[in-house]
Each structure stands twice: as C-alpha cells, then as structure tokens.
Amino acid sequence: MSSNNPETKYFLLKKSKVKDLLNTLYKEFEIFVPVEEEGMVNFKRYKLNNNFNMEFTNTLLPPKGLFLPQQETLFTINYKKEELIEENLETSRRIIFGIRPCDSRSLTILDEVFKEKSEDVYYLQKRNNTLLIGLGCSNPQIYCFCSSLEVDPGKDSSVDIFLTDLGEKYLVTANTKEGQQLIKDLPVYFEKAGEEEITRALEIQSQAREGFSVGFAKKDTEIFRDVEIIFEHPIWEELAETCLGCGICTYLCSTCHCFDIADELAKNEGRRFRCWDSCQFFSFTNMTSGHNPRPNRKERIRQRFLHKLSYFVSRYGSIACVGCGRCLRNCPVDIDITRVIGAINHE
Amino acid sequence: MKNQTYIELTDTLKQKINQLLNEKVVDYVIGYEKGSLWFKTRPFMIRKQTEVEKVIWNRFCQFNLSTFLKPISQRGEKIGIVAKKCDLKSIVELIKNNQVKKENLYIIQVACDGVLNWQKLENFSGIPVSKVIEIEENALNLVIKTSESSIEVLKSDCLLDKCLVCDFQHSTYADDFISISDENNHEIRNQTIPYFESLEDVDYEGRLEFWLKHFSRCLRCYACRNVCPACFCPTCMFDSQEGLWISKESKTPENYVYHLTRAFHTATLCVECGECERVCPVNIPLMKLNKKLAKEVKDAFGYQAGLQVDELSPFKTFCQEDTDEFK
Numbered sequence: 001m002s003s004n005n006p007e008t009k010y011f012l013l014k015k016s017k018v019k020d021l022l023n024t025l026y027k028e029f030e031i032f033v034p035v036e037e038e039g040m041v042n043f044k045r046y047k048l049n050n051n052f053n054m055e056f057t058n059t060l061l062p063p064k065g066l067f068l069p070q071q072e073t074l075f076t077i078n079y080k081k082e083e084l085i086e087e088n089l090e091t092s093r094r095i096i097f098g099i100r101p102c103d104s105r106s107l108t109i110l111d112e113v114f115k116e117k118s119e120d121v122y123y124l125q126k127r128n129n130t131l132l133i134g135l136g137c138s139n140p141q142i143y144c145f146c147s148s149l150e151v152d153p154g155k156d157s158s159v160d161i162f163l164t165d166l167g168e169k170y171l172v173t174a175n176t177k178e179g180q181q182l183i184k185d186l187p188v189y190f191e192k193a194g195e196e197e198i199t200r201a202l203e204i205q206s207q208a209r210e211g212f213s214v215g216f217a218k219k220d221t222e223i224f225r226d227v228e229i230i231f232e233h234p235i236w237e238e239l240a241e242t243c244l245g246c247g248i249c250t251y252l253c254s255t256c257h258c259f260d261i262a263d264e265l266a267k268n269e270g271r272r273f274r275c276w277d278s279c280q281f282f283s284f285t286n287m288t289s290g291h292n293p294r295p296n297r298k299e300r301i302r303q304r305f306l307h308k309l310s311y312f313v314s315r316y317g318s319i320a321c322v323g324c325g326r327c328l329r330n331c332p333v334d335i336d337i338t339r340v341i342g343a344i345n346h347e
Numbered sequence: 348m349k350n351q352t353y354i355e356l357t358d359t360l361k362q363k364i365n366q367l368l369n370e371k372v373v374d375y376v377i378g379y380e381k382g383s384l385w386f387k388t389r390p391f392m393i394r395k396q397t398e399v400e401k402v403i404w405n406r407f408c409q410f411n412l413s414t415f416l417k418p419i420s421q422r423g424e425k426i427g428i429v430a431k432k433c434d435l436k437s438i439v440e441l442i443k444n445n446q447v448k449k450e451n452l453y454i455i456q457v458a459c460d461g462v463l464n465w466q467k468l469e470n471f472s473g474i475p476v477s478k479v480i481e482i483e484e485n486a487l488n489l490v491i492k493t494s495e496s497s498i499e500v501l502k503s504d505c506l507l508d509k510c511l512v513c514d515f516q517h518s519t520y521a522d523d524f525i526s527i528s529d530e531n532n533h534e535i536r537n538q539t540i541p542y543f544e545s546l547e548d549v550d551y552e553g554r555l556e557f558w559l560k561h562f563s564r565c566l567r568c569y570a571c572r573n574v575c576p577a578c579f580c581p582t583c584m585f586d587s588q589e590g591l592w593i594s595k596e597s598k599t600p601e602n603y604v605y606h607l608t609r610a611f612h613t614a615t616l617c618v619e620c621g622e623c624e625r626v627c628p629v630n631i632p633l634m635k636l637n638k639k640l641a642k643e644v645k646d647a648f649g650y651q652a653g654l655q656v657d658e659l660s661p662f663k664t665f666c667q668e669d670t671d672e673f674k
Contacts, residue, residue, distance in 0.1 A: 247568035
C-alpha cells in the first residue's frame with residue numbers, strides 16, 4: 001500500500017534481465033513470484049535463481065493468502081508462566097512480482113474490511129510491507145470477466161510498478177513514490193522508454209479490454225440493491241439443487257475473507273489462531289444452541305451472492321467481486337456468477 | 348463441437364424425458380444442460396416439460412449425477428436419472444446400501460463414447476480452450492480448429508482416465524438404454540492401456556513423502572467429499588459439532604487424517620468414478636489412494652464395488668472361511 005504520485009514514468013525492462021533483477025531484490029525483499037508446480041501456477045517465495053513462470057494466465061490461488069493466510073497464529077499463552085505471547089508481526093519487506101490487475105483490485109477491496117473501525121494489524125502490517133509489481137493481461141482467459149467490474153486488464157495504476165508485456169521486454173510504469181524509488185535505485189535494469197514503445201504498450205493495453213467470453217452489464221447489478229426483492233428470488237432454490245456445498249468458490253475467491261477464530265491447547269500452552277472459513281459450510285453459522293440461521297444450501301448460496309453484490313455494496317460502496325473467474329473455472333457444478341446476474345435480470 | 352451421434356442421442360433423450368414427465372412416471376429427471384463455456388456442462392433438475400428443451404448430451408457430460416441421489420438431497424420423490432455406464436456403478440452402490448430405493452428410480456442409460464477432459468485437451472493440443480472455434484471427430488482423432496490452424500490429437504489422450512477401461516456396453520440394470528444402431532462400434536476401446544502410475548514399488552518413506560507433499564496443499568474445501576456418491580453419511584465426522592476430530596487449520600497432519608479417513612470410509616463403496624480427483628482444485632491425485640484400496644479389497648475378498656446389486660460388501664457379511672488375521 002503506497003502513496004500515489006500523479007507523476008508517472010516509463011521505463012523498459014528486458015525479460016532476460018528479470019532473473020538478475022529478482023536476485024538483486026532478493027537481498028532486501030522477500031519476493032513472491034508465479035511458479036508452476038504440479039500443473040498449477042501459484043505465488044511462491046522466490047529463492048536465489050529459482051525458476052518462475054511469467055507467461056501464466058493467472059494463479060490458481062488468489063494472492064489474498066499472502067495477506068490473510070489460510071491459518072495464522074494470533075497469540076500463544078504459557079499457562080505455567082501465566083504469560084501471553086503475541087505473535088511476531090511480519091516485518092520483512094515483501095514484493096509480489098506479477099500480480100494481475102483483478103487481484104490487485106481485490107486487495108483494495110479487502111483493505112476496506114481490514115481497515116474498518118478497529119484496524120486488523122495482522123493483515124495491514126503485511127499489506128504495508130508489500131510492494132506490488134503488477135503484470136498486465138494481454139490475453140484474457142475464457143472464464144475472465146474483470147471488464148464487467150470495471151477492472152482494466154491492460155492497465156493498473158493501483159500497483160507500485162506495472163509491467164506491460166512487449167514481447168522481449170516489459171514497459172515499466174512507476175505509479176507510486178515507492179515504485180519510482182525502486183527503479184531509481186537499480187538503474188542497471190531499467191532504461192528509459194521511447195515514444196514508440198509507450199505507444200505500442202498503449203495499444204496492447206487497449207487490446208486486452210476486448211475478447212471477453214463471459215460477463216454482464218453493470219446496470220444488471222443494480223437489482224441487488226433491493227434486497228427485499230432479491231432475497232426471495234426463485235434462483236436461490238434452483239442453484240441450491242445442484243450446489244455441492246463445498247468451499248471451492250470461497251477459498252479460491254480473491255475477495256472472500258471470512259475466517260474463524262479458535263483456541264487450541266497443548267500441554268502447558270494455549271494458542272489462538274484464525275483460519276479461513278466458508279459461508280458454504282453448515283458449521284459456519286451453526287450456533288451452540290443447535291440453531292442454524294442458514295440451515296440449507298439455499299440460504300448459504302444466497303449469502304455468498306448477496307454478500308458480494310448487495311451487502312458489501314451498501315457497506316463499502318463497491319461489489320466484492322473482481323471478475324478473476326476462479327469460481328467459474330473451478331466450480332464442480334458450473335455455478336456461474338455472470339449467469340446468475342444475467343438470469344435474475346432477463347429471465 | 349459437432350458430433351452427429353451425440354445430436355441424435357440428445358434428441359432421443361429429450362423425447363424420453365418428455366414422456367417420463369408427461370406420463371408422470373417420475374417427478375423430475377436429473378440430467379445435463381449446457382454450461383457457461385463450450386466445454387462445460389452442468390447438472391440440471393428437469394421438473395417441467397418446458398425445461399426439456401435445455402437438456403443436452405455430449406462429450407463433456409462428466410459429472411456423476413448419482414451424487415444427487417444421496418439421501419440428503421432426496422425429498423421422497425420419484426426420480427429419473429441420466430447415467431453413463433460408469434455412473435451406474437455408483438447407483439448400484441447407493442441402492443445396495445439402502446440410500447435410495449430402486450422403485451423410486453428410473454435410470455436412463457445413454458450411450459457414451461468416452462468423456463473428454465478439457466485440461467487434457469489443452470495439454471495435448473497445446474491450444475487454450477479460449478482459442479478453439481470448433482472440434483471435429485474422425486475415427487481416432489479429434490480435429491481441433493482455431494481461427495489460424497487446426498491440430499489433430501488422439502481421442503484417447505483426451506478422455507478421462509476411467510473411459511480407457513470402460514466397455515461402454517448396455518447395463519441390464521438401467522430401465523432404458525438410449526443408443527443408435529452402431530452403438531457397439533467403439534473404435535477407441537481397448538486401444539490404450541490406462542495410464543496409472545502405481546506407488547506399489549515405492550518404499551514406505553517414498554510413499555510417505557509423496558502423500559505429505561500432496562496433502563500439504565489441501566485446502567480442505569471438502570469438494571472431494573461432497574461430490575462423492577459414496578460419501579453418504581448423514582453427518583460427516585469432520586462436520587461433527589460434538590467434538591472436533593481434527594483442527595480447523597489446514598495443516599499437513601490434519602489433512603492427512605482427513606484424506607486417509609475418507610479413503611477408508613469409502614473403501615468397498617468407491618467405484619472409481621474419479622469425481623474427487625476431477626473436482627480437486629489443487630490437483631491431489633486422490634485416485635491413486637482409491638485404486639489402492641480397491642485393489643486391497645479385491646485381493647482380500649475378491650470383491651469389486653458397483654458390479655452386482657445382490658452382492659453384499661465384505662464389511663457387511665460374515666464368512667466362515669475368512670481368516671481372522673490381518674496380514
């Protein structure tokens with residue numbers, strides 16, 4: 001999270017120099033790069049001279065886990081010493097190298113939640129320590145629909161440094177002071193971009209905005225502002241018939257952020273941790289009394305959609321979806337948010 | 348994707364479903380409809396005759412619909428179900444284990460020539476699905492066309508693993524078999540030996556390392572459990588509210604307990620439909636585990652799940668000749 005600077009500057013970075021750049025940055029930063037393993041690309045911690053894959057479409061897991069890990073110890077208690085030990089907060093400076101525009105948008109959405117009222121230090125510390133180096137999409141995938149949510153796949157000014165793929169090299173745009181400083185400190189990797197390259201990058205950026213296979217019109221999301229109407233819509237019953245109630249859509253979602261907090265005991269030590277949880281699970285809302293306000297799949301699947309399209313909008317002003325398409329790609333029964341929005345409006 | 352056989356089968360299937368609903372033989376039919384993308388299909392509950400038009404049958408109908416017969420989703424209605432040969436094994440197990448009554452079912456088996464896996468399609472052709480304009484089929488190959496080129500790949504390379512050992516024949520257990528005249532002409536059948544890399548020859552440490560590596564990335568989304576037709580416990584032990592058997596944290600030892608318990612629970616019930624492995628978002632090779640258990644059950648008891656409806660599971664029978672000792 002960095003301060004914006006209106007003055008942007010353009011540079012060039014040769015692809016052949018990226019590894020050297022990462023090796024240099026590695027001395028000062030903990031770097032996360034897209035790495036292909038077991039047929040999946042995910043952000044992994046970079047080690048000296050490690051291989052990485054910048055030709056990826058998008059990572060299977062969203063980068064939210066780098067800020068809100070699937071499990072995270074908050075504190076431990078030593079009963080013998082009657083002592084509470086707070087977990088060391090992340091202090092190392094970090095870089096995410098190659099974050100896509102949809103995923104960087106998801107972080108600004110998550111910021112709203114974790115900054116609201118009481119600040120969530122566990123999340124914010126990591127966020128403040130992390131520099132984002134974004135990578136534009138020149139080729140949206142068949143399940144992408146970020147353009148429906150006003151994410152620009154070709155250009156991202158919310159990241160510190162943004163890369164546009166020009167084939168042999170990247171056009172590098174420094175958006176923030178921190179980003180500019182990083183480039184300034186490492187002049188050996190960055191050369192000034194010429195007019196010709198900037199023009200070509202602009203073309204590539206605008207091409208990325210075309211060719212989406214799925215999506216919806218923005219005005220079709222307005223219907224969700226009227227919860228009274230939408231709450232009893234027959235579509236929830238229909239979706240519940242085939243929904244398996246698994247956690248794929250929530251765990252792979254770049255904006256879903258619900259977590260559970262639990263205590264565990266071991267010998268003389270107690271530990272409090274938080275871990276991802278899913279509104280699709282029965283246990284998510286099950287009360288100690290045995291009452292469950294969302295007893296069936298219908299109520300649970302409705303919750304997921306309305307949280308994104310209705311409740312989040314009235315609380316924070318934006319839709320909690322960035323169109324990354326991970327739910328659409330991975331849902332075992334092909335529940336598709338773009339179809340749901342379309343069906344509610346037009347069927 | 349054009350395939351005349353499948354178009355004709357779809358038409359016949361629609362007529363059949365129409366008739367079943369019209370004559371009130373069933374309350375609804377579980378079938379497939381078109382998915383959001385060309386290589387996807389979606390399970391579909393057909394209740395009204397006006398919905399029959401949406402029914403499809405094609406090479407991407409991979410979902411094992413029998414999972415919707417689990418009691419948790421039943422409402423005591425009479426159900427029609429569209430089934431591939433492999434899905435019938437799951438239905439047999441559900442009937443055998445008193446999860447659904449045969450008299451409440453109407454099983455429509457549809458001729459199947461193997462189900463295509465879109466990820467294999469991408470891998471073998473090197474063409475992302477987003478670039479594909481059309482796919483044509485000839486005897487052995489798929490011709491994948493983009494706006495610039497066309498590439499041929501072996502059909503058998505792109506089929507689900509389970510299709511490579513399937514005989515695609517009519518099951519006598521189905522109430523109906525929808526096929527066209529040349530149904531027995533399966534060119535791809537038995538042409539390829541199924542690729543299954545066994546862990547049998549790997550030593551204990553090697554196997555432990557293998558599974559720790561894979562289980563360590565499990566997200567515990569429970570998709571493998573929820574999609575499984577054999578996972579029909581009313582309350583899964585991992586959802587128990589009375590006691591937490593494993594931590595909610597998705598740590599390696601916890602994930603290990605989850606996966607091994609799941610595998611043991613479904614041994615003698617698993618018909619190797621492969622749905623768990625297919626839906627796993629992080630590519631855990633669960634079928635290796637399931638196949639291993641199926642092999643042990645077969646070696647020890649000569650029993651295979653899903654074949655005979657009147658053959659009881661070894662866990663439910665007592666046999667004088669059984670030895671008491673565990674090997």
